[in-house]
Amino acid sequence: MAETDTDTKERAESIEALGTTEVPEAKSSIHCLTIIGQIEGHQTLPSQNKTTKYEHVIPQLVAIDQNRDIKGLLVLLNTVGGDVEAGLAIAEIIRSFEKPVVSLVLGGGHSIGVPIAVAARRSFIAPSATMTIHPLRLSGLLIGVPQTYEYLDRMQDRVLRFIVENARITTERLRDLMFRTGELTRDVGTVLVGAEAVREGVVDEVGGLAEAMGALRRLTPEGGTT
Amino acid sequence: MSLLWTVVPPERIFDDSSPRRFSLYQYLGRLLYVEDRSGGDMVIVQLLSTDPADFLDPAFAPGQSIGRKIQKIKD
Secondary structure: OOOOHHHHHHHHHHHHHHOOOOOOOOOOOEEEEEEEEEEEOOOOOOOOOOEEEHHHHHHHHHHHHHOOOOOEEEEEEEEEEEEHHHHHHHHHHHHOOOOOEEEEEEEEEOOOHHHHHHHOOEEEEOOOOEEEEOOOEEOOOOOOOHHHHHHHHHHHHHHHHHHHHHOOOOHHHHHHHHOOOOOOOOOOOEEEEOHHHHHOOOOOEEOOHHHHHHHHHHHOOOOOOO | OOEEEEOOOHHHHOOOOOOOOEEEEEEOOEEEEEEEOOOOOEEEEEEEOOOHHHHHOHHHOOOOEOOOOOEEEEO
């Protein structure tokens, strides 16, 4: 982004205020999208929730794909899940990215974080990171009719289909993990820790920053320099 | 009705008993969440950028006070 005269003036003032003479001007050719907390979509969540907002992330992703100076994208996930449609929208943009995208699950990539992780060209999970796969649920006022459950089932199928299309796991196995009992204290479902997510075919590899950056460089035509 | 798929129980998501007061601002061409502390002190809470180099710039460090030189985007 080209800085305006006002920006330059503001920067000079900030340098004066901060007492520093050197502000790094380096630009990175690999950009990094951090997905933290709840993924927020149609509804603004109460402010004590840390959120990643659809309206911030989608334009950033478009800008990264359009910018000639940016060679690739690293998606870092530490999310507890969130809005299904916003999560799927982010996942779809990542899946259809022209530039190479690598995802790395750090800490947790739970629920709707799973489709985002698998949408990348190559996905990694830190050995200590976890992914929880459990059933979808509706919040708010529900009408107790069969249609409500059919709707929920259809929405769940949307997410499952996306995961199956972009990972090595089958729908049957994913459903099996989703409805497993005895693993979670408050819910049915499964927690996959590091290598288990790879063994189940959800994530491609166990790794950290070095592995994820290495994969990104291999996917980048000129080898991508940072 | 929102469709959430998350490991956090709804009662924790929708409990707004201790709201945090911060707003989105534009500062030096970057988007920031800024907390309006008592006495008009504006303090950076979070930098929204995908360029990792921005996070090396002390001007955008969380906890940094940025005074009055900012343009509010929305609440």
